[in-house]
């Protein structure tokens with residue numbers, strides 16, 4: 001089996017872990033939620049680079065074969081830096097989603113919802129336009145929606161209204177990239193507001209990039225770490241992992 005490290009600022013990256021684990025269960029997975037430093041969406045580039053280096057170094061000390069940067073914000077800001085600095089293969093979530101959105105859009109209008117930081121980098125827009133300059137890309141950042149998921153307040157009227165107000169700005173798109181790991185938890189709500197939109201979940205699009213790095217044989221292990229509070233992480237993790245109880249360890253990095 002292979003050892004795979006996956007990290008995010010919080011529980012959102014569990015949406016990525018879930019997709020990968022379901023496809024390739026026979027590996028050892030180390031998931032890190034950097035809860036003590038959540039939210040990344042409001043940090044400076046320097047802080048994001050610093051946190052992602054610390055986590056990458058922790059994962060390297062665990063001898064992982066592959067690191068998956070589940071977080072879109074880190075993928076936008078620090079991925080190239082991490083790839084240059086460390087020898088271990090490191091994969092982010094953006095490229096696969098870019099390709100998928102171009103494959104499925106019919107009207108050439110693609111939306112991206114993300115943290116404000118990811119939106120400000122315009123990484124999705126720039127990557128999409130570099131492949132096809134005839135489409136249009138509309139990026140919306142909402143930290144409020146990220147926090148709603150992180151705090152587990154998904155199915156209530158205020159959340160619906162905030163999501164509606166956010167999506168109102170881009171209601172003409174036919175394809176919507178969930179450019180933040182937390183947003184797969186809002187998929188049903190999004191489809192209530194934009195029933196015809198085609199959703200791109202970046203987690204599903206990284207499968208093809210990772211299969212060459214892992215052998216997926218013999219053993220299945222899931223280890224969860226947080227830099228924050230263990231019980232709060234466990235509780236919040238239920239948004240994405242409902243089927244079994246997880247053990248969480250705290251790390252100070």
Ligand code: DGL
Nearest residue numbers: 009039040041072073181
């Ligand atoms: N979940 C992260 C992302 O995909 C960022 C959330 C946050 O910490 O603000 O961008």
